[in-house]
Amino acid sequence: MIWQQLQSLAGSYPLALRGLGMTVMLSLVSLVLGTLIGFGLGILRTGGNRLISSVIGAWVDLIRGTPFLVQIFLIFFILPELGIELDAFTAGIIALTNLAACFICEIVVAGIRSVPTGQVEAALASGLSRWHRMRQVVLPQAMRIVLPPLVGQYVLLIKDSSVVSAIGLTDLTRVGWLVVQRVPNGLLVFFLVGLGYFIVCYPLIMLARRLEQRMGAAHGEVQL
Secondary structure (H helix, E strand, O other), X not given: OHHHHHHHHHHOXXXXXXXXXXXXXXXXXXXXXXXXXXXXXXXXXXXXXXXXXXXXXXXXXXXXXXXXHHHHHHHHHHHHHHOXXXXXXXXXXXXXXXXXXXXXXXXXXXXXXXXOHHHHHHHHHOOOOHHHHHHHHHHHHHHHHHHHHXXXXXXXXXXXXXXXXXXXXXXXXXXXXXXHOOOOOHHHHHHHHHHHHHHHHHHHHHHHHHHHHHHHHHHXXXXX
């Protein structure tokens, strides 16, 4: 029985590769866009303009405080009623990018605020403009704090990408639902689906762990 199911699963190999490729592409595009937008929002939020900071903070809190499934449903099903037609891939990219940007924004804000005030004051006394202070003094120091949680957020985003299967996008999770209709062994099928996500996420998990260890070692050296 198990052998027959494994043979059936082997026949679904091309579909599984297609789903894995979709998951990787969706995650990669969203990670790149989300990182760029997230850093921009984080810098704006710490720029000193209280109105901009409040607006960004409200949006970030809204996105972080609501289920991602609801967000993607609103983008895919509600926007067409307002005249904005989106295919499943585009809706998935927009939803994942927005989610990533909001979480990365908070990570960047925490990193920027961790930079000692004396460093900023010294840069100000040197006559550097706000942009040059941010680029030459604040961000290089903040990145040491930002990198480990940033990579960890990438892992979470890749796992969150499984939600796009709810709008019909043929990602790895969707492939699992399609295959389990032919191979009635949900435990085996979704074990392999989970293994696929693990293979994609594991290098990032190891990278985050390595960054945390290096950061901890550097912090220990400073204390000595």
